[in-house]
Amino acid sequence: MSPASILVVEDDDDLRQTLARRLSEAGYEVAMAATGPDALAAVAESVPDLVVLDVMLPGLDGIEVCRRLRADHPLLYILMLTARADELDRVVGLEVGADDYVTKPFSLQEVVARIRSALRRVRTVREQMAAAPSADDEAPIVAGGLTVDPVRREVSLDGEEVHLTVREFDLLLFLARHPDRPFTRSQLLQQIWDISYEGYDRTIDSHVQRLRAKIEADAGNPTFIRTVWGVGYKFAGEENGLRSADPG
Structure with a gap:
């Protein structure tokens, strides 16, 4: 089974590289983007399994990026990164389609754990959707x-x-x-x-x-x-x- 793919969208160079390195060490295939437009272009070229998306981005903020990604990719898992004080960002992010959020500052261990849990769910969903119906399937x-x-x-x-x-x-x-x-x-x-x-x-x-x-x-x-x-x-x-x- 090929490794899950993750797009890390973060304008802070050090944080972006740190997240990407830690996720790569965890066995994931990682791509990076530093701006909102770059994130949309990356997903248009190759849809990942999960996007780690910062709220504060140049060119196009994370809220608008999330809105556009959700409109085009209903099953794409989006984990947003927000500043601890920005309650409004978290609320708006969830309302426009983010699946979950992590507040800064965060531990890399927490982020990896959240991503691992999310990708297990995504994998299960895809397996269920690909499987042929059987007599034991749960009725609607x-x-x-x-x-x-x-x-x-x-x-x-x-x-x-x-x-x-x-x-x-x-x-x-x-x-x-x-x-x-x-x-x-x-x-x-x-x-x-x-x-x-x-x-x-x-x-x-x-x-x-x-x-x-x-x-x-x-x-x-x-x-x-x-x-x-x-x-x-x-x-x-x-x-x-x-x-x-x-x-x-």
Whole structure:
């Protein structure tokens, strides 16, 4: 199996080289870019498995680069780098399609661990999508007008396809597989992101907001993904008549 490919987009020369060297030592194929336009050109030439993307970039900032990459590559995993004080950057980055973020200053060990976890998820997704359906495959989950197909990793709402990122789909599928059971943000981070770090609650909140914007008729008054005050979130299955559809 060929090594996973990573594009490191960072304008600080020392940090870019350090990240690239550490990721190469971890066994990944690494390319680098120092500006927003260079990042877009690199992805256009060869789509990597994962992009490490700094927010503050010359030419085109990381938020806009993320927005454009997400529009063209729904399954590309994007890990953003933000300054610790820039809460707004983290929020906006997640809202425009970043899958996760790491705040500066960070440890290289943490970044590599997060990337390793993300790439395991990406590899699993690709294997599932490439595999031929079998009799043992899980049937699609149907609730109201929403259909979640675990095998094809497809979501539709009232017959119309809904495009989700890798993490958005994983979050929706996990909640739908456990209908009417509330989960804390920490539990969801552990289940979906495979991490248990403190301070990443906003990751869950932003992904839920994005999911609601895509699958709810009224994101402000959600039907499917409900907030359980003081706890976290749940998928409202019973009131939506949740059931498993026949495959095919």
